[in-house]
Amino acid sequence: MQNCDTSSRKLRIAVLGLRGFPGVQGGIERHCQELYPRLAELGCDITLFARKSYVPQPHPYTYKNVKIIPLWAPRMKNLEAICHTAIGIFRLSKHPNDYDILHIxxxxxxxxxYPASHMNFRLVITHHGPDYKRLKWGAFAKTMLRRGERLGAKHAYLIIAVSKHIKTLLLDKYDSYAAYIPNGVTIPKAIPPGPVLSNFGLSPGRYFLAVGRLVPEKGFHDLLNAYERSNTDWKLVIVGDADHEDYYSKRLKKGAKNVDGVVMTGFQTGEALAELYSNAGLFVLPSYHEGLPIAGLEAMGCNLPILLSDIPSNKELAFREETFSVGDIEALSQRLSAFSGNPPLFNSPHILAEKRKRLETEFNWDIIAKKTVDLYRAVVKMPHRMGTDSLRRLQRGITAELDLYGSAAEQKNEKD
Known part of the structure; x- marks a missing residue:
């Protein structure tokens, strides 16, 4: 393995497409907060353009050797991502020779x-999931998201897919060869019952835990309905909040107040979140859409039994007996009742060993970072503005090599 240093200088990476970090809610944000400091440790020069209203301060700052530059963006769910990206690309166009790669x-x-791919740097895109399947978007927004997926597949030098399902989707729809580099997990430190459980009136091992933003595609409305129908004396804890308070999030919070045993904690991070994971009885994720759920990985890292909806990305993490049909409220209700009444041996020694192996290899952030560096180094060697056939041939070769490296690195880490 080589790091990001070249014979003359560091590999320079600009990053767009996320709200920012540290401590910002969202799967992409968690992904980037774990990935980019590791890339900086490997010798990359990282500059990340954040959205000013989300990050701790409005002026440029450094977090774990990652330079973060806050830029203005309208705080509107339909406009902020595309406006912020446009502003970021315009800023980059003023300094076309300052970066080797733009990672969106x-x-x-x-x-x-398209405009990003026609500058001096190479364009890499990480596909975190088909967002046009999110329930919160209307018809026009979904059309634009599909177009974004298509344009990314056409103009990116290389695409990273965070799940095998996404990798297959890109090949089937666009004949685009993506590199499978998944989300990872930093295994939360086990924390005994303490002030967080006390503040929320929770008993260790006797509550269901769900973690995520309060948006329709997370399916928390299904979970609330299923819990209300269930025959259980466990509590239901939903951790998270809405980025943009809307009708759905207000209705969900109002509904939760009317159901005995439901605890809405708001957004939690750090040791508070770790304490909630460490002492839960069952982790539940009833989502309709995911890229590859980091919350599910964190629950696995805590040796916590999991119950996930059977969408393709969730099925990449869970055994069959750990899933239920997405949207089936009655089935979910029955599973909650059965589990709290007589918790099954989801975490048998065999299942625990298999999950631990995957967490230490496939979902290991250090391996993920090294694989990303290899991808960057391959991309900077690609010629500018290739024809489609030439681009696809190079993509196919690079992704095949990365897949082989990933398997070898995982096997080495397992032996170590």
Whole structure:
């Protein structure tokens, strides 16, 4: 393995498409907060353009050797991502020789893949999931997201897929060869019952835990209805909040107040979140859409039994007996009742060993970072403005090599 240093200088990476970090809610944000400091440790020079209203301060700052530059963006769910990306690309156009790679996260910002791909740097896109399947978007927004996915597949030098399902989707729809580099997990430190459980009136091992933003595609409305129908004396804890308070989030919070045993904690992070994971009885994720759920990975890292909806990305994490049919409220209610009444041996020694192996190899952030560096180094060697056939041939070769490296690195880490 090589790091990001070249013979003369560091590899320079600009990053767009996320709200920012540290401590910002969202799967892409969690992904980037774990990935980019590791890339900086490997010798990359990282500059990340954040959205000013989300990050701790309005002026440029450094977080774990990552330079973060806050830029203005309208705080409107339909406009902020694309406006922020446009502003970021315009700023980059003023300094076309300052970066080797522009790394865009998400298919919404990928609407601007064409102009981004025609600058001096190479364009890499991480596809975090088909966002046009999110329930919160209307018809026009979904059309734009599909277009962003298509433009990203056409103009990116290389695409990273965070799940195998996404990798297959890109090949089937666009004949685009993506590199499978998944989300990872930093295994939360086990924390005994303490002030967080006390403040929320929770008993260790006797509550269901759900973690995520309060948006329709997370399916928390289904979970609330299923819990209300269930025959259980466990509590239901929903951790998270809405980025943009809307009708759905207000209705969900109002509904939760009318159901005995439901605890809405708001957004939690750090040791508070770790304490909630460490002492839960069952982690539940009833989502309709995911890229690859970091919350599910964190629950696995805590040896917590999981119950996930059977969408393709969730099925990449869970055994069959750990899933239920998405949207089936009655089935979910029955599973909650059965589990709290007589918790099954989801976490048998065999299942625990298999999950631990995957967490230490496939979902290991250090391996993920090294694989990303290899991808960057391959991309900077690609010629500018290739024809489609030449681009696809190079993509196919690079992704095949990365897949082989990933398997070898995982096997080495397992032996170590």
């Amino acid at each position: 996260h998400g298919i919404g910002p990928s609407l601007l893949a």
